[in-house]
Amino acid sequence: MRAATDMRVGLMMALISVSAALAQRVDQSDLKLASKDVPPRWLTWAEKTDFQQTPRYAHTISYCRDLADASDWVRFGTFGVSPEDRELPLVIAAKDGDFSPDAARNHDKLVVLIQNCIHAGECAGKDASLMLLRDIAVTRQFEHLLNHVVLLVIPIYNVDGHERFGPYLRINQNGPEQMGWRTTSRNLNLNRDFMKVDAVETRAWLALWNKWQPDFHIDTHTTDGGDWQYDVLYAIDTHDAAEPHIVRWIEESYRPFVLSKMEDDGHLCLPYFWFVDGKDPIKGIRSGGFGPRFANGYVALRNRPSLLVETHMLKRYRTRVIGQYDIIRHTLEYLNEHPDTLREAIQSADSTKPGSLRGNAESKLTLTVKSTDTSEPIDFKGVAWRRELSPISGDVRIVYDGRQRVDLNTVWFNKTEPAKQVDPPRGYLIPPQWTEVIDVLEAHGLKVARLDEGAKVPVQSYRFHDVGFRERPYEGRHTVNYRAEQVQEERWFPAGSYFVSLDQRTWKVAVHLLEPDAPDSLVAWGFFNAVFEQKEYAEGYVLEQLASRMMAESDGLRQEFEQKVRSDKAFAADPHARLYWFYERSPYWDEAMNVYPVGRVATDVQLPLEQARESR
Numbered sequence: 001m002r003a004a005t006d007m008r009v010g011l012m013m014a015l016i017s018v019s020a021a022l023a024q025r026v027d028q029s030d031l032k033l034a035s036k037d038v039p040p041r042w043l044t045w046a047e048k049t050d051f052q053q054t055p056r057y058a059h060t061i062s063y064c065r066d067l068a069d070a071s072d073w074v075r076f077g078t079f080g081v082s083p084e085d086r087e088l089p090l091v092i093a094a095k096d097g098d099f100s101p102d103a104a105r106n107h108d109k110l111v112v113l114i115q116n117c118i119h120a121g122e123c124a125g126k127d128a129s130l131m132l133l134r135d136i137a138v139t140r141q142f143e144h145l146l147n148h149v150v151l152l153v154i155p156i157y158n159v160d161g162h163e164r165f166g167p168y169l170r171i172n173q174n175g176p177e178q179m180g181w182r183t184t185s186r187n188l189n190l191n192r193d194f195m196k197v198d199a200v201e202t203r204a205w206l207a208l209w210n211k212w213q214p215d216f217h218i219d220t221h222t223t224d225g226g227d228w229q230y231d232v233l234y235a236i237d238t239h240d241a242a243e244p245h246i247v248r249w250i251e252e253s254y255r256p257f258v259l260s261k262m263e264d265d266g267h268l269c270l271p272y273f274w275f276v277d278g279k280d281p282i283k284g285i286r287s288g289g290f291g292p293r294f295a296n297g298y299v300a301l302r303n304r305p306s307l308l309v310e311t312h313m314l315k316r317y318r319t320r321v322i323g324q325y326d327i328i329r330h331t332l333e334y335l336n337e338h339p340d341t342l343r344e345a346i347q348s349a350d351s352t353k354p355g356s357l358r359g360n361a362e363s364k365l366t367l368t369v370k371s372t373d374t375s376e377p378i379d380f381k382g383v384a385w386r387r388e389l390s391p392i393s394g395d396v397r398i399v400y401d402g403r404q405r406v407d408l409n410t411v412w413f414n415k416t417e418p419a420k421q422v423d424p425p426r427g428y429l430i431p432p433q434w435t436e437v438i439d440v441l442e443a444h445g446l447k448v449a450r451l452d453e454g455a456k457v458p459v460q461s462y463r464f465h466d467v468g469f470r471e472r473p474y475e476g477r478h479t480v481n482y483r484a485e486q487v488q489e490e491r492w493f494p495a496g497s498y499f500v501s502l503d504q505r506t507w508k509v510a511v512h513l514l515e516p517d518a519p520d521s522l523v524a525w526g527f528f529n530a531v532f533e534q535k536e537y538a539e540g541y542v543l544e545q546l547a548s549r550m551m552a553e554s555d556g557l558r559q560e561f562e563q564k565v566r567s568d569k570a571f572a573a574d575p576h577a578r579l580y581w582f583y584e585r586s587p588y589w590d591e592a593m594n595v596y597p598v599g600r601v602a603t604d605v606q607l608p609l610e611q612a613r614e615s616r
Contacts, residue, residue, distance in 0.1 A: 025402030026383055027315050028231050031266050031322045034142075034329065035135050042134050046127040046176070051318035054123045054176045057086065057163050060155050063130055064091050071137035073146060075099050079154075080204025084185045086159040088204055093137055093151040101212050104150040110339050113214040114328060115154040115205075118190045118221075118295065120162035120180025121170040124311050125220020128324035129153050145332040148339040152212060157201065160185035172224050175317035191219075192475050194298035195513060195520035196527075197443050209302075210445040215342055216335060217306040219295045220324050223313050226275055227400040229381040231315050232262065232323040235272035235308040237300040239289040239416040241366040243352065246305055249345035254305070254334055261330040267323060268381060272310055276413070279398045281382055284411040288371040291519040292512055301508045303349035305342070307331060314402060354424035354502040354511075364421035365511055367518045375411035382406045420517045424502055425600040428514045429457060429607075432496035434597060437527055444509050446500060452608040454494045459599030462516050463487050467532050467594060477526045484516040484596075491599055499601070499609055514598055523596065531597060536590060538583055540575075547582035557585070 038047075044063065045055035055063070061076075068076040073095055078087040098104045104111055116125035133153060135141045145151075156162045162180035169181050183189050184199055193202045223233060236255070238247045262269050273285040290297035290308070299306035309327055311320035335342060354365070384404035390397040429451075430437060438448060464482040500510050512518040522528065538546075551558035561581065565572045572578070583589055601607070 025314065026229055026405055028266055028268070028319055031231075031319055033322060034265075034325065035131055035139075036141055038134070038139060042138055044127055044130045044134070046317075046321060047131070049176075051127075051316070051321060052175065052177055054127055054179060054317075056165060057156060057159060060126065060130070061087075061089055064089060064133075064155060067091065067133055067137060073137040073143075074133065079208045080201065082160045082185065083200060084160045084163075086163070088157070088159060088201065089155055090208070091133060091151075091153040091155065093133055093146060093153065095146045098150050104212075108339070108343075109148060109150045110216065110335050110342060111150050111152065111212050111214040112216045112218070112332065112335065113152045113154070113209070113212070114218045114220070115157050115295065116220045117154075117156040117158055117162055117180065118219065119182045120156065120158040120164075121173065121182055122220070122222035123162075123176070123179050124222060124317065124320035125218075125309065125324045125328075126155050127321045128220070128328060129155055131321075132325055132328060142329065142332075145329070145336055148336045149332055151332070152208075152214065157205070158184055158190055159201075170222075170313075173222060173313045174315065186476070188476055191295055192293045194295055195292050195509075196475075196477070196522070196525045197440055198476060203443055206443050206445065215304060215346060216331070217295070217299045217304055218328060218331065219306060219308050220328075221308065221310045222320060223310040225313075226278060226281065226398075227314055227383050227385070227402055228312070229383060229405055230268045230270045231312050231319055232267050232269045232327060233272045233310040233312070234269060234327065235287075235290065235296060235310075236305055237289060237296065239369045240418045241289060241369050242300050243303050243349040245345045245348040245352075246300075246303060249342060250305055253338065253341050254331075257334045258327065258330045261333070262327060265326050267326060269327075270381075271414070272308065273412070273414075279387060279396055281380070281385060281398075281408060282410055284375065284413060285378070285380065286371055286413040288416055289369045291368070292509075293520045298509075301512060302506060303346060303352075303508075350505055354426075354507055364423050365508065366418040366421050367512065367515060368419040369416040370419040371413055372415045372417050373413065374415040375413045378410060378412040380408040380410050380412075382408045422511065422515050422517065424507070424511055425460065425602040426604065427499055427501040427503075427601045428510065429459060429493050429599040429601055430498040430500065430514075431493060431597050432498065434498075434528075437522055438498050440522065440527070441500060441510065441513060444513070445506050446510050447504055449499045449501070449609045449611065451493060451495055451497045451499065452610050454492060454497075455608055456490050456492050457599060457601065457605060457607070458488070458490050458603065460486055460488050460602050461491070461599050462596040464516070464532070464594040464596065469529075478529070479524055479526055480529060480532065481524070482516070493599070499607060516596060528597065531592065532594060534590065534593060536588075538579075538588070540579055543579040543583055546586055546588075547579065550582055550586065 045059055064076045068074045073093055075092045077090050079090045080088040092099050096107055098107055098109055114129055116129055117123055136145050161184050164181035165178055167178045170179055188199045190199055190201055193199050197203055236250055238250055271287050273287045275281055276283040276286055292298040292301050296306035296308040311323040384401040384406050386399050387396055462484040467482045470479045513522050515521055516523045
């Protein structure tokens with residue numbers, strides 16, 4: 001017990017030593033807080049502790065309630081309950097009493113959703129949001145930021161992870177002294193859950209989104225990775241899978257304004273990237289797109305811009321909070337000054353229907369993108385480093401000297417191209433037994449209808465080959481990989497089968513959930529794993545007789561088998577595989593195995609449908 005205590009004290013002293021060293025590193029120490037004339041009682045916990053600490057859940061909620069009590073522009077509420085029975089907090093800031101979606105729309109207000117602490121140890125956005133809410137609604141220094149915007153702020157999204165509080169939860173991070181944990185109480189990463197929606201927190205978030213239909217989304221984080229001068233990295237989807245109308249708005253309107261303002265404030269910003277080689281920065285950096293399991297990738301699927309903000313882990317906590325505060329503030333400035341530009345882009349984006357893409361090879365829906373080998377020069381603002389052999393790992397390691405700036409002439413691989421695309425169908429038919437799938441679709445706000453009676457329907461579907469499962473669970477699931485072959489057939493769908501029409505605003509989400517080649521399809525996440533299981537078997541002596549009879553009846557089959565034996569040594573040496581080769585080609589084989597139960601309705605076939613069901 002004494003040894004454990006001594007080790008704990010030693011670790012704490014080492015942590016203090018590391019923190020002192022980090023304080024001497026390259027940092028934007030001259031960054032100024034925009035907040036002015038704040039009465040002492042309205043200082044946040046972070047400000048009171050000179051940005052050495054971040055508040056716990058209870059103190060955060062108390063501060064939010066105080067804001068609501070002090071200002072008619074603020075209301076505090078909740079939007080769900082965590083597995084450990086903590087309420088998920090929500091602050092709404094609005095003028096003119098616009099505290100409901102209908103009121104906001106009636107007054108032509110943009111709705112902006114800011115979520116913090118999805119990874120609860122990455123808490124700079126929380127403290128920045130509390131400061132900004134105060135400066136808007138209490139001191140009113142920035143009251144104009146509500147002129148054309150209704151602000152929804154989730155101060156802590158991962159509330160259970162937030163209260164797994166301590167000093168040893170973010171080894172990569174320079175402060176605060178203590179912080180929360182990355183995942184939920186069920187050990188799920190909420191920023192991998194936006195499609196499969198296994199977490200109750202995600203279900204609550206989707207209900208909030210479907211109710212308010214925000215126009216702009218901000219997701220605050222702290223980086224992991226290497227060392228550099230930049231204090232703010234950001235990502236906002238402009239790659240091939242993003243909606244072109246939104247992309248143009250980002251590139252031509254929003255981004256130039258915000259980056260110019262951030263530069264004026266003294267920030268160094270760069271789009272989110274990673275090193276081509278983490279041990280050798282001179283090889284360059286690479287950027288790419290985010291899939292819809294991530295918050296910003298999911299919001300892009302719903303035709304809305306989503307700003308991912310990653311303040312640098314090794315910068316002082318004060319610097320990180322200021323970075324979050326300033327980029328949120330300047331985003332709200334732009335939206336208030338030019339609300340119609342975003343509104344028009346969204347209206348154009350939402351008017352894009354799958355029918356306009358169908359049959360047009362140049363307009364297929366992009367499911368995934370890949371980074372290309374096309375690069376451009378960049379004057380990368382790094383810090384000094386050296387490479388040396390590690391006596392611990394026995395490998396080459398990189399050692400950063402964060403006290404010395406280095407401008408590195410290198411390359412940036414920042415181009416993407418479509419990797420997988422699909423021609424969207426009219427809709428999807430799902431047999432009635434797959435209720436868990438329907439539950440997920442409805443959680444996303446998709447409307448579904450049901451067949452009044454059974455029907456034989458011509459559909460496209462998929463047969464799976466080369467099926468393999470992840471050995472260890474990932475986000476609580478054994479995910480599956482496969483090769484999907486499209487097939488065309490008539491298939492019987494019983495009464496009560498579900499039809500998901502793509503003639504609805506959220507149609508892209510439906511495609512990504514139901515197309516097997518999509519990165520976060522429900523097939524890939526394991527919702528259909530039962531179709532990959534063999535349920536009937538045959539004894540070897542029975543298959544011997546079946547194989548002999550089949551070869552006697554088909555000379556072509558016999559020749560195909562003999563060729564397989566000659567050309568495939570592993571097959572030839574595997575008695576089980578040789579026998580099952582015939583079983584798979586016999587009428588006894590399970591025709592439903594490795595076959596996708598969902599059908600793509602690609603024509604205007606008449607379906608006996610009930611009224612579409614409203615989603616939750």
